[in-house]
Structures are given as structure tokens and as C-alpha cells.
Amino acid sequence: MPAQVAPAQAASSSAPGAATAAGHGRGSGDCVTSGFKRSTDQIEVISGHQTQTITGRGWTDLTCGSVSVQVPRGTHGHLTVWVNAEIRCKGPSVIGNWCGGRIVVDGVALPPSNNSDNDRFDWDTANPDDRRWRDGSMIAAGYVTCPANNSRMYCNKKIQVQATNNSSSTTFWIDDTIVRAELLRRQLFPR
Numbered sequence: 001m002p003a004q005v006a007p008a009q010a011a012s013s014s015a016p017g018a019a020t021a022a023g024h025g026r027g028s029g030d031c032v033t034s035g036f037k038r039s040t041d042q043i044e045v046i047s048g049h050q051t052q053t054i055t056g057r058g059w060t061d062l063t064c065g066s067v068s069v070q071v072p073r074g075t076h077g078h079l080t081v082w083v084n085a086e087i088r089c090k091g092p093s094v095i096g097n098w099c100g101g102r103i104v105v106d107g108v109a110l111p112p113s114n115n116s117d118n119d120r121f122d123w124d125t126a127n128p129d130d131r132r133w134r135d136g137s138m139i140a141a142g143y144v145t146c147p148a149n150n151s152r153m154y155c156n157k158k159i160q161v162q163a164t165n166n167s168s169s170t171t172f173w174i175d176d177t178i179v180r181a182e183l184l185r186r187q188l189f190p191r
Contacts, residue, residue: 031064040185042069044159047178054163054172059102062177065161069183073155074148077185080141081110083161085177087136091126091170098122099172101163103140110140123163126170133173144183 030050036043048064062085071077081103089099101123103110112121121138146155159181165172 033067035067037070042181042183044069044181045178047176049176051173051175052163054099054165054174056168057165059162059164062161062163062174062179064177065179066159067179067181068156068158069144069181070154070156071144071146071183072185073146073150073153075185076143076145077183078141079105079110079144079157079159080139080182080184081159081161082137082139082180083177084135084137086133086175087124088130088133088173089124089126089165089170090128090130090132090173091165091167093125093127097126097167097170099124099126099163099165099170101138101161103138104160104162105142105144105157110142112140124172126167133175 031048033046044067046064046067050063054060101121123136144157
């Protein structure tokens with residue numbers, strides 16, 4: 001029988017060099033997080049099976065779509081964020097009818113994004129079929145920095161995945177999400 005890890009012994013993703021046990025993590029409701037941090041890289045993951053139905057044209061945060069990475073004071077790093085989910089964009093099948101997504105860090109969209117159209121990524125096109133759902137992915141990357149005069153040793157960079165519709169006649173259904181953020185740095189994390 002495999003050994004069981006007691007909750008008090010589980011590793012925390014906030015400690016350098018720590019990782020949660022494979023297949024396990026910290027959970028909040030339907031969201032489960034795990035992560036790993038070494039001297040030059042950090043990986044944070046959040047996943048969840050909570051279904052969201054998004055209506056309207058404003059940006060909506062995904063329930064299990066937020067993680068944070070820490071950038072040491074006076075340094076920068078390359079951040080890549082992957083998102084995967086079961087998605088369905090339901091609405092009239094007309095040209096230009098879509099459901100969108102974006103990945104923001106501290107409120108700013110990571111590239112690639114369409115700056116002329118509110119930093120969105122066209123995640124799926126609308127279709128009137130209720131049963132047409134699919135595997136939808138998006139990826140974004142860019143540099144994140146922490147100023148040398150920051151009052152704390154690290155800058156916490158909040159990553160948030162958001163979704164929207166381009167029409168009030170469209171609904172966006174999202175389920176079984178996983179978000180993976182990877183921060184790579186050339187300099188060592190301070191100890």
C-alpha cells in the first residue's frame with residue numbers, strides 16, 4: 001500500500017524548492033492548486049471542474065483561473081501561461097460571432113493579443129448546437145519585472161484568465177479548466 005502524506009507534511013508551493021505531491025494540491029472549493037519553485041524557475045497550476053456560463057460582453061474571471069508568481073526585487077523573468085478547458089460558444093452562426101479569452105498579469109493582457117479589439121484571443125466561434133463542445137486552448141507569454149526599489153523582496157504577479165462574448169446573443173460555456181504558469185529567470189532567486 002502506498003504511503004499517505006499527512007496534510008501537515010504536504011509541501012507548500014510558496015517555499016523555494018517545494019512541490020506538492022503528484023496528483024494532489026491545495027484546494028478551495030472546486031479549484032485545486034499545485035506548484036514548484038527553484039532558484040531560476042517557478043511553476044504554478046490551478047485546475048477545476050466547475051462549469052461557468054458567461055453571458056454578456058464584459059470580461060469575466062474564470063473561477064479556477066487565477067495563480068500568482070513571485071518575481072524577485074530588481075529582476076525580470078519570462079512568463080508563459082497555458083490554458084486548456086472544455087468550451088462551447090453557443091449563438092447564431094454568423095461571421096464575426098465568437099467567444100473570447102485573455103490572460104492578464106496585474107490587469108495587463110499578455111501577448112499575443114489584439115490591442116485594437118480589447119486584448120482578446122478568439123477562443124471559439126459561435127454555433128447554435130447545444131451539444132457542440134470542444135477542447136479549447138490558449139497560450140500567452142511575455143516579460144514580467146519587479147523594480148529594484150520595491151519595498152518587498154518579491155513582487156507578486158497575479159495572473160488571471162478571463163472570458164467574454166462579442167454579442168449579447170452568445171453564451172460561453174467553460175468547464176474542466178487547467179491553467180499552468182511558468183516563470184523562467186536567468187538570475188537566481190534570493191534565498
